[in-house]
Amino acid sequence: MSTAPFDFTAKNVLVFGGTSGINLGIAKGFSAAGARVGVASRSQDKVDAAVAQLGNDLGPAMGFSLDVRDAPAVQQAVHDFVAERGQIDVLVSGAAGNFLAPAAGLSPNGFKTVIDIDLLGTFNVMRAAYESLVKPGASVINISAPQAWIAMAFQVHACAAKAGIDQVTRTLALEWGPEGVRVNSIAPGPIGGTEGMERLAPTKEAAEHSQKAVPLGRWGEIEEIANMAMFLSSDLAGYVSGAVIPVDGASSAGRSIGG
Numbered sequence: 196m197s198t199a200p201f202d203f204t205a206k207n208v209l210v211f212g213g214t215s216g217i218n219l220g221i222a223k224g225f226s227a228a229g230a231r232v233g234v235a236s237r238s239q240d241k242v243d244a245a246v247a248q249l250g251n252d253l254g255p256a257m258g259f260s261l262d263v264r265d266a267p268a269v270q271q272a273v274h275d276f277v278a279e280r281g282q283i284d285v286l287v288s289g290a291a292g293n294f295l296a297p298a299a300g301l302s303p304n305g306f307k308t309v310i311d312i313d314l315l316g317t318f319n320v321m322r323a324a325y326e327s328l329v330k331p332g333a334s335v336i337n338i339s340a341p342q343a344w345i346a347m348a349f350q351v352h353a354c355a356a357k358a359g360i361d362q363v364t365r366t367l368a369l370e371w372g373p374e375g376v377r378v379n380s381i382a383p384g385p386i387g388g389t390e391g392m393e394r395l396a397p398t399k400e401a402a403e404h405s406q407k408a409v410p411l412g413r414w415g416e417i418e419e420i421a422n423m424a425m426f427l428s429s430d431l432a433g434y435v436s437g438a439v440i441p442v443d444g445a446s447s448a449g450r451s452i453g454g
């Protein structure tokens with residue numbers, strides 16, 4: 196899978212949850228396209244490892260160890276990124292947690308934990324970045340999932356959290372649109388080589404079943420999500436805002452016969 200030839204030279208891109216999997220892939224895509232990237236997540240080791248893989252001719256990436264549930268910590272990271280880089284051009288909110296658990300066995304704190312990371316975290320990130328972001332041409336990408344509109348058993352926490360994220364996307368697209376900021380969600384389908392699919396399809400049989408259920412017959416690749424993030428943040432998508440874009444091989448489009 197080749198990376199699309201986008202040009203984000205000297206644009207400043209800050210990716211929350213950007214130290215592994217899909218979000219790291221997004222950070223890598225923007226970095227390869229010339230952007231000055233920052234990534235943030237809880238684990239200092241993961242932040243360091245991600246920063247070591249990022250960076251380009253304009254210099255190294257910046258890394259921040261923080262929890263998106265901690266609004267002051269998110270504000271501090273935004274402050275430090277902007278102090279160094281001047282402004283934010285593209286903001287990505289992708290930090291998330293998920294696990295399979297029947298609702299009847301899920302504790303209130305288990306439900307709250309996922310809501311707090313995914314939904315409150317996305318609000319914290321957008322709220323903190325607003326003043327450094329707001330300008331014509333700026334782009335926000337929130338990472339959703341098909342669980343936002345297709346209920347999936349044993350994921351009540353993630354279904355509720357991702358549905359909430361998409362309403363945050365739509366609402367702030369309305370509020371920030373007049374200032375020139377576009378806000379969109381990407382809803383990846385099952386993506387290979389990720390923690391998410393390790394958790395949701397942990398056995399070989401489950402993985403094969405999941406792959407067969409995708410009309411295109413395979414899991415997606417991390418670079419395919421990065422390409423959509425770059426397209427949505429480019430001038431080519433200048434009239435796209437308030438949208439939730441599935442990148443899922445048609446797996447959320449409906450049911451095949453017998454499916």
Ligand code: NAP
Pocket residue numbers: 211212213214215216217218235236237238239241242261262263264289290291292293312338339340341382383384385386387389390391392
């Ligand atoms: P992942 O590798 O586990 O990515 C999650 C990232 O978020 C990590 O960098 C993690 O780093 C960070 N994170 C988690 N909790 C955090 C917190 N409280 N504060 C700050 N950072 C936090 O998983 P992934 O599978 O690539 O998923 C990435 C995104 O894509 C998620 O939003 C997920 O819901 C979405 N998605 C994935 C799939 C899929 O097939 N994998 C499908 C649909 C949607 P730390 O552990 O260091 O905090």
Ligand code: COA
Pocket residue numbers: 291292293294295296300301302303304305306308309390391394
């Ligand atoms: N099933 C049921 N409940 C679970 C659970 C599971 N597999 N994992 C955690 N919980 C519950 C805990 O029991 C706890 O509730 P309690 O206090 O009532 O016992 C609550 O969730 C919080 O757990 P904790 O481990 O303290 O949360 P954390 O903030 O340290 O970690 C998670 C957050 C649980 C989401 C963790 O899995 C994580 O960090 N995930 C990030 C990576 C990820 O999920 N990637 C895929 C992205 S789609």
